[in-house]
Amino acid sequence: MVENNLFKNGDWVQGKSRDGELIHGFVETVSDNREIVRVNVVESDNEKAVGKSIWIPSKWTEKLPDLEISNEAHLLALIDLALLSKDETWFMELSGKLESIKIHPKITARKSEVQIPGNRIAKLDFK
Structure with missing residues (x-):
């Protein structure tokens, strides 16, 4: 993982635990020296880790990009x-x-989401 010591509470991260488990979650606490972070695990390849908070070295953790949620x-x-x-x-x-x-709702309909009622082609007479 890329070393990133700019973590703050609430940041979404992914990384590896001390036991090598892949984890995905959010930062709950950053140590004073910023070398370890406590992550609330939301997803992991170890199901027992999900829902728990674990301390891991920040150098084994990578901050995920912020997403703009508008849905x-x-x-x-x-x-x-x-x-x-x-x-x-x-x-x-x-x-x-x-x-x-x-x-202020946005108009987000794409062409594929617009439905035209009925079948327009069926109305054509090709004879």
């Missing part, structure tokens, strides 16, 4: 996660984004 269903799922993790700041941030989407 209401995804925001609702993240709000549930913020409530479960008791992260009030994240909850307020996500709630604000959700309210913004409800007030």
Whole structure:
């Protein structure tokens, strides 16, 4: 993993545990010397690690890029996660984004999502 000592609470990361397990989760705590981080494991190749918090060296961890979530269903799922993790700041941030989407919805329909009722070709007479 690329060494990255710029972690802060709430950052999504992936990496390896001390036992070599692949993990994906979010940073709960960064040590004072920034050499180790406590990660709440959301996904892992070791099912027993999921849902637990583990300390791992920051050099074995890589910060994942931030994603811009603008889908209401995804925001609702993240709000549930913020409530479960008791992260009030994240909850307020996500709630604000959700309210913004409800007030100013974007038109995101693609050509493939537009459905035309009926079959236009069936109305043509090729005889």
